[in-house]
Amino acid sequence: MKTWQTKDDGSSRSSVLRFPDWKSWRKMSAGALLGLCIIGGLLLFSAQGCLSFSQQERPRRVSAPTAATAPTTTQATTQATTATKAANTISVKAGGDFQKALNAARPGDTIVLQAGASYTGSFRLPYKPGTSIDADWITIRTSAPDSSLPPAGTRVTPAFAPVMPKILTVGRGEPAIHTEARAHHYRFLGVEVGRTTPQGVVYDLIQLGDPSGAQDTLDKVPHHFIFDRCYIHGDMDGELKRGIALNSGDTEIINSHISEFHVKGQEAQALCGWNGPGPYRIENNYIEAAGENVMFGGATGGLAAQGLIPSDIVIRRNHFKKLLEWRGRWTVKNLLELKNARRVEVSGNVFDGCWADAQAGYAILFTPRPNDSGPSAVVEDVEFTNNIVRNVAGGVHIAGRDSLFSDPHSPRGRRIKIINNLFDMGADWLGGDGCFLKIGEGADDITVEHNTILQLGNIAKAWGPPGKNLVFRNNLSRHNEYGFHGDSVGTGTPALKTYFPGSIFTGNLMTKEPGAQGNVETLYPAGNFFPETLDKVGFVNLRAGDYKLQAASRYKRATKNGRDVGCDFDALIAATK
DSSP states (O other), X not given: OOOOOOOOSSSHHHHTTTSOOHHHHHHHHHHHHHHHHHHHHHHHOOHHHHHHHHHHOOOOOOOOOOXXXXXXXXXXXXHHHHHHTTSOEEEEOTTOOHHHHHHXXXXXXXXXXXXXXXXXXXXXXXXXOOOSSGGGOEEEXXXXXXXXXXXXXXXXXXXXXXXSOEEEEOOTTOOSEXXXXXXXXXXXXXXXXXXXXTTSOOSEEEEESOOSTTOOSGGGOOEEEEEESOEEEOOTTSOOOXXXXXXXXXXXXXXXXXXXXXXXXXXXXXXXXXXXXXXXXXXXXXEEESSEEEEEOSOOHHHHTTTOOOEEEEEESOEEEOOGGGTTTSOOOEEEEESXXXXXXXXXXXXXXXXXXXXXXXXXXXXXXXXXXXXXXXXXXXXXESOEEEEESEEEEEESSOTTSSOTTSOOEEEEEEEXXXXXXXXXXXXXXXXXXXXXXXXXXXXXXSOEEEOSSOSEEEESSOOSOXXXXXXXXXXXXXXXXXXXXXXXXXXXXXXXXXXXXXXXXXXXXXXXXXXGGGGSOSSOBOOSSGGGTOEEETTTTEEEEOTTOTTTTOSTTSSOSSOOHHHHHHHTO
16 A cells, blocks of 8 residues: 655645544553653652553554555464464353353453354453553454365355354344454454344444444544454345444454345445544455445544544455345445545455446445535545456446535545556446446546446546546547536537546547447547447457457557556456456
8 A cells, every 4th residue: 555645735634633543642642651650650659559550551552554564364364373372272162151251361362162153142342451462362263273264365255154153143233243442452263253043133243343423532442353264244135234344443354255235225335434543454355245345434423523534444356246136126336435535545356246226336436425424524545456347337436525515615535546447347237327437526636547448338427616637548448429528518628628627638549339429539639549449459359358459459558658558457467366
């Protein structure tokens, strides 16, 4: 994850100064502790007084790793293993008291649950005083040996359920797992989480942090959680609103299978966070949900209402999926939606299946929503790179502002890059408009570059107040009837001048598929390419979906940077392995 410099221009940085990062919090806490100990020593002339305070001290938070420094799967596994070598192991046999084990466990302990056994209840992860270092990890794992699970870094599937203990809720609106305020350093390895019956009413199957107004200061936020090679699921025929509520800090969901989250008449998510600071790492998972597979924002809670923005989010090498058999049965919206998020890397993912239902069927939404996500909500510093988006009714929707908010003029959607992706949107309109990019409401600093796009509708639809610094360069797409179109002004240069004055629009290939005007090249700035059909482009095998350019294609290395027009498929394939 790259680090962006945010200007102090009255924008989002100033809105969250009240919420220092973990590193700053730690420094403040350490300084406060030292001062109190000195004062206590001077007043009481007793070393014991300062020692007693230290024993009761809340755990200091360590520096939260940024997305660039978050531990890899191997590192996380090694850390937890190293931490528990000299610690206790608590075995909970089938029918045993898992909550009692959680209450008794000390930092560094391992709780072993019997493979195949069911543990029913709403289990609370207690706060344990500690130092917030690697030795604090409490590991909850299967009794089956590591060799019975996929190797570290490998995604698990439901086929491994027989070697997993089952942590289940009976419903009654209660999660299977939830956290106490300030709880920290819990790692789950090779466990299944579900409910006892499809009829059980559950809102959050796993609840990390408090979504409500009660979590209103950073010191209350639970932090440091890992779910590694876990099977977290609803039921094929039942309604279940959410898999994991991510209102925590320093959380990793890795190598797991998260599926069957769907509701009729409401939004359901596999993963959703709105009242926690991050960082979050969501990597190498299968993620399935009807409403939004992954979403940040959408509600407030105590922190977001004061200006907190979920930040430093890595979403990498996941398979996002909506099942076509859900069509007409469950309420469907988007595959990924950011309503309130900062510094987000979305790379190496496969996004598969999205159709018009409760919304128009756009797969990816970068749309700041302060009207429901807190007054400081922004979507900024986002990189969407090396992803495959397929079988969707619409591509990407980017908005600069929220027209529903009382202050619609403040800049909120900005510094977003969509680079080196394949949008193979399919041959079925799926009830949508088939448009690749819906962009407007003053979105600033948007870069769309080196994408290969096979869409049925427009290249883009622009609307609302103008945005600044659009770069649309070296993309390969169909033009179709309207191409890059601006509301009420038409196609090409008029749309660009009206909605993105001063934009860079060059090196793009737009095929004159049926419906395009014969003189379509006259509608755009110079420096773009207009072959008659996709067959004229020179793909390796268009019919088989191999969209690499042949060596003989005239568009091979035809851009000013010496690269192919469209996507670099070698980089894409390497990222999505």
